[in-house]
Amino acid sequence: MKKGYFITFEGGDGAGKSTQINILKDELTAAGYDVILTREPGGTQISEKIREIILDPANGEMDDMTEAFLYAAARAQIVSELIKPALGEGKVVICDRFVDSSIAYQGFGRGLGDAIGVINTYAVDGCMPDVTILLRLDPEKGSSRIADREHDRIEQASDAFHRKVYEGYLKLEELYPDRIVGIDASGTINEIAEEISIRVKEMMNRG
Numbered sequence: 001m002k003k004g005y006f007i008t009f010e011g012g013d014g015a016g017k018s019t020q021i022n023i024l025k026d027e028l029t030a031a032g033y034d035v036i037l038t039r040e041p042g043g044t045q046i047s048e049k050i051r052e053i054i055l056d057p058a059n060g061e062m063d064d065m066t067e068a069f070l071y072a073a074a075r076a077q078i079v080s081e082l083i084k085p086a087l088g089e090g091k092v093v094i095c096d097r098f099v100d101s102s103i104a105y106q107g108f109g110r111g112l113g114d115a116i117g118v119i120n121t122y123a124v125d126g127c128m129p130d131v132t133i134l135l136r137l138d139p140e141k142g143s144s145r146i147a148d149r150e151h152d153r154i155e156q157a158s159d160a161f162h163r164k165v166y167e168g169y170l171k172l173e174e175l176y177p178d179r180i181v182g183i184d185a186s187g188t189i190n191e192i193a194e195e196i197s198i199r200v201k202e203m204m205n206r207g
């Protein structure tokens with residue numbers, strides 16, 4: 001039986017996930033929780049190797065379905081090797097991206113639709129987040145925030161692609177209001193952190 005608590009963060013590129021994840025981790029650790037921080041694609045040795053293949057800008061010829069299966073493969077590994085065991089030990093797991101990223105990027109962005117939900121049913125194997133924080137930021141603002149860093153293969157995709165991803169996230173928020181908490185990510189770091197803290201505590205107390 002699962003005893004821990006599973007939190008995921010989602011949002012477009014440049015929405016500020018990493019900053020907020022670290023703030024929440026520190027807060028929950030200070031409150032006495034045993035917190036594990038991980039990320040997707042990655043988090044285990046095998047998944048990090050898969051990540052390198054997926055994000056390598058040299059792999060421009062990668063088929064969209066190959067991409068979707070690689071994300072799902074990396075996910076199957078992190079779920080079985082890291083997330084399920086940690087939750088079983090009563091830990092709080094915070095994961096930077098999870099299955100909603102595949103629905104938004106591969107399902108909506110690449111246009112692969114329902115196939116993504118189907119293949120990910122096997123990858124996730126019943127282990128869904130208790131709460132998902134969706135940092136909502138207009139994709140144009142997101143891409144201007146990351147303009148001066150080196151872009152991976154996904155970040156290099158067109159503005160139209162990132163717009164579809166954003167719309168996909170909004171759709172997911174509408175479909176799963178009990179799990180997905182949308183937060184306006186255009187404010188200051190402190191304002192966003194405060195709202196995340198309030199909403200996560202609410203969700204954790206809900207049990």
Ligand code: TYD
Nearest residue numbers: 013040041071097098101102105106154155
């Ligand atoms: P990430 O390391 O979170 O990048 P960033 O820090 O820029 O948000 O994720 C790498 C990229 O992979 C990111 O552009 C989103 C994409 N991605 C998918 O397309 N599908 C997925 O299932 C996941 C987990 C990520």
